[in-house]
Amino acid sequence: MKKLILSAVAVFACVLFTNAQSIADNAIGLRLGDSDGFGAEISYQRALGDNNRLELDLGLRSGNSFDGFKLVGLYQWVWNIDGGFNWYAGAGGGLASYEFDNVPAGIDDSETFFFVAGDVGIEYNFDIPLILSLDFRPEFGFGNDRFDNDDLDFDIALGIRYQF
Template sequence: MKKLFLSAFMLMGLAFSTQAQDISKNALGLRLGDNDGFGGEVSYQRGLSKNNRLELDLGWRNSKNVDAFKLVGLYQWVWNIDQGFNWYAGVGGGVGSWSYDHNGYSDSGTILLAAGDIGIEYNFDIPLQLSLDVRPEIYFNSDDYREDNFGPDIALSIRYRW
């Protein structure tokens, strides 16, 4: 058992001591996943330091019965794995609005959420970034929009970096 704890401690130390590469000052693109029915999101990343950034994702849904939008902001830490490969983790929150209208029944409400984020990305030699991440979301006042207050979100993103 001691060896297991020592190994886990050493692995965490190695992960947090790895050198981060310089991240792009700006990146803009699409984050494509299920996103709780929102589908794709417009995604913007802003580099804050050598290994920290802010990510803003705006998702919207405009269907026959439901109209909704959701804006999520995440503060992320980025660690280099190997030449162009990074992994990242972050925390943040979001806000949104939804309305439902079907067969004479109408309802609407707001969405407040807390989110985490963990993923892996590759920065090509050209100004292109691909990433895959998981963003679990906990909803606080989603009213009738969701049956439960938890939404896992897995997405693939493609962004132009400058």
């Protein structure tokens, strides 16, 4: 009976440790969002432990009516679902700056503001060092009322990253 119990515990421990979460030490790629965010962002992830990481995103945008940048930092917790799928949630914030074109001379057309952000998403780790993700990031900005940044924005994005 002792051997049976010991064998059952050993099998359970092996199953538990083989399904343990493992995330890549580093991942770099693109986060392709809607234009309510910044469109395409350069994205970098750094593992901070077995199931948490830091994500840094930099969005640069230049259009006919404005130029700007957005820098985001998020702390994320990652949980294994099954078969290469993970889900994650996190919180953080960032800094953004816009400069508008086609405004009358003498009017300050730039703005810099801070925001807080949440993040929730799902990702798939391929057998090759590639990861695809889909996430939802609500952001609450603190800036000048003139450009309506004191509200809640929602950013949905597809991410593609190389893991190393």
